[in-house]
């Protein structure tokens with residue numbers, strides 16, 4: 001019985017940077033450091049930072065005057081930045097640079113009065129942040145589409161001054177279907193060559209696709225609110241493999257392992273390697289005697305910290 005560890009898996013450059021920002025702020029300024037929204041969507045990471053003195057809040061009105069606040073990796077709306085400025089809070093922005101890039105695209109289209117369609121999941125903080133970049137004072141409008149059906153139905157004002165952007169952690173294949181639908185309805189729609197899905201999301205999905213055909217069970221380490229982690233589980237399942245998202249080894253049920261000979265293991269971009277190793281130990285203790293590393297793509301992207309925290 002064999003365990004195959006997907007590569008790449010786990011932390012991406014944006015998550016590394018976001019966690020470092022909270023830890024550096026705690027070191028330099030002492031506790032408490034307020035963090036608006038879970039800095040990344042992982043229970044273990046959030047609990048660890050909480051123990052070190054981070055205080056997680058959902059809105060700025062929960063942050064006292066004079067405090068230091070960090071914005072999560074998923075990004076925030078302009079109104080949140082403005083409110084923090086108005087309050088004179090000390091802010092460190094842990095928004096991933098690849099999310100900021102999408103924010104800048106939205107801003108560029110808004111200034112030209114062009115309409116923008118965001119492809120993403122309603123209610124996700126990255127989607128709220130990206131929608132919140134659009135300045136309607138230039139006369140345009142921004143819309144959200146979640147599915148091919150939404151793309152078939154959406155009504156816009158001017159198909160010749162229209163662009164699309166995407167959430168960074170979507171399923172590459174589902175997003176392509178939505179973009180194709182939009183392009184067939186609005187041939188002049190502008191957008192990136194493909195989408196705004198980031199390198200880490202793409203690479204982790206590719207690794208699952210490469211391994212799924214040789215596995216009869218796939219375990220994805222990640223928290224339930226992590227979009228990119230959910231997509232990994234979904235992809236394995238779509239390829240016909242029984243797949244589960246687990247926060248840690250304790251959540252693995254014995255019946256999942258019954259009769260299984262090849263278990264694929266991966267981790268979302270916000271899940272620490274420590275938890276993956278605990279899952280491997282659990283599988284070893286349950287009879288999986290060989291552990292191999294899948295030879296996937298190497299990643300060497302690093303994002304620098306804000307100057308004041310270096």
Ligand code: 0JX
Nearest residue numbers: 040041073169226227228270
């Ligand atoms: O729910 P998401 O996948 O967007 O976020 P998570 O799990 O915190 O992953 C890292 C942050 C990703 C931002 O794009």
Ligand code: SF4
Nearest residue numbers: 012014096098168198
């Ligand atoms: Fe950035 Fe991608 Fe990581 Fe999100 S998943 S933090 S966009 S690198």
